[in-house]
Amino acid sequence: MPTAALPRLSRPSARAALVTAMAALTAVTATACSTASSSGSKDGGTPAASGSGPGRKIEVVAAENFWGSIAAQLGGDHAHVTSVITNPDTDPHDYEPKAADARTMAAARYVIVNGIGYDAWADKLIAANPGSGRTELKVGDLVGVKPGGNPHRWYSPDDVHKVIERITADYQQADPADAAYFAQRKKDFESKDLAGYTTLISQIKSKYAGTPIGASESIVTPLSEGLGLKMLTPESFLDAMSEGADPTAKDKAAIDDQIKHQQIKVYVYNSQNSTPDVRAQVKEAKDAGIPVATVTETLTPAGATFQQWQTAQLKGIAEALAKATGR
Numbered sequence: 001m002p003t004a005a006l007p008r009l010s011r012p013s014a015r016a017a018l019v020t021a022m023a024a025l026t027a028v029t030a031t032a033c034s035t036a037s038s039s040g041s042k043d044g045g046t047p048a049a050s051g052s053g054p055g056r057k058i059e060v061v062a063a064e065n066f067w068g069s070i071a072a073q074l075g076g077d078h079a080h081v082t083s084v085i086t087n088p089d090t091d092p093h094d095y096e097p098k099a100a101d102a103r104t105m106a107a108a109r110y111v112i113v114n115g116i117g118y119d120a121w122a123d124k125l126i127a128a129n130p131g132s133g134r135t136e137l138k139v140g141d142l143v144g145v146k147p148g149g150n151p152h153r154w155y156s157p158d159d160v161h162k163v164i165e166r167i168t169a170d171y172q173q174a175d176p177a178d179a180a181y182f183a184q185r186k187k188d189f190e191s192k193d194l195a196g197y198t199t200l201i202s203q204i205k206s207k208y209a210g211t212p213i214g215a216s217e218s219i220v221t222p223l224s225e226g227l228g229l230k231m232l233t234p235e236s237f238l239d240a241m242s243e244g245a246d247p248t249a250k251d252k253a254a255i256d257d258q259i260k261h262q263q264i265k266v267y268v269y270n271s272q273n274s275t276p277d278v279r280a281q282v283k284e285a286k287d288a289g290i291p292v293a294t295v296t297e298t299l300t301p302a303g304a305t306f307q308q309w310q311t312a313q314l315k316g317i318a319e320a321l322a323k324a325t326g327r
Helices: 011-031 065-078 099-107 120-127 139-143 157-174 176-193 195-208 218-227 235-242 249-260 276-287 306-325
Strands: 058-064 079-085 110-113 135-138 212-215 266-270 292-295
Touching: 058 065, 058 099, 065 079, 065 110, 065 157, 065 176, 065 306, 079 099, 099 120, 110 120, 110 157, 135 139, 135 157, 139 157, 157 176, 157 195, 157 218, 176 195, 195 218, 195 306, 212 218, 212 249, 218 235, 218 266, 218 292, 235 249, 249 276, 266 276, 266 306, 276 292, 292 306
Parallel strands: 058 079, 058 110, 110 135, 212 266, 266 292
Antiparallel strands: none
16 A cells, blocks of 8 residues: 555645636536435435436446445446545545536535545535536435534444435435335445455454554544444544644653553554654654554545455555554
8 A cells, every 4th residue: 555645735726726626617507407315315305317218327426436446336227336536545535626527516416525624625516506407415414414424424334324314315215116126235335355354354343342553634533433343542643633633742751651551452553644643653652662554545446446445455454453452
């Protein structure tokens, strides 16, 4: 996995790009066909599919490729999925939307956004054209996490399955004639494609539940909860690092002490956001003989599926836990 830090884009630059993109979205409103929207949207109807009869496809846009990968696999031949963020070096928090993104959103019949403040730029693009009738699935609303909560829901196994359920249901509402097809896609995806992912989660939880770990940022927290691991890193540090803020001296001292006295068994860090503070902690952990595992914010490599990406990371965490505990 790449270890280069994610570029933290300037807020003024992002706002300027958003204005440009929203202007483009407004310009294409007149040509974007109106459709009904699903129970997952604000409008309460059903998402529409393009065309009719055999070969029809639901036009789907996902703000991020981790949700896009799942949507594409669940949709199969009956959905055309475009992900806005696909580059592993792009920071979803401060993404600068382009005019092309605005046009893509305007043409979509089903949009998947993470929410919880993670991709506010997508919300603004959607809001710029409220009359298009598209369906919006906001993951944060679906799983009940309010603004200010941890936005990294794709690292929560339980939340991932909730999203799978909702996308399938929305596809079936959009294209009732192919409801059985979508039901089979869901069954195969969960029982076959996600088999390795599900098995690793179960094995780690069964074998290492309660093991104390440290982390570089809050992206690791939903996963640690799903795996039954005990997060010792102060939440205030995790949040500060995820938001691009400077951690407090108190928090850094607490983590240094945890590493020095080997209170944590494994240290997990986001290799796409490797700041000087994080690099120092990684070095301290390795020097102290604490195994280090990595995760990334978005699909790495970019062409990987959700399950390939997550399974590779889970294997790394399992290997680190095995080395740390001798089990």
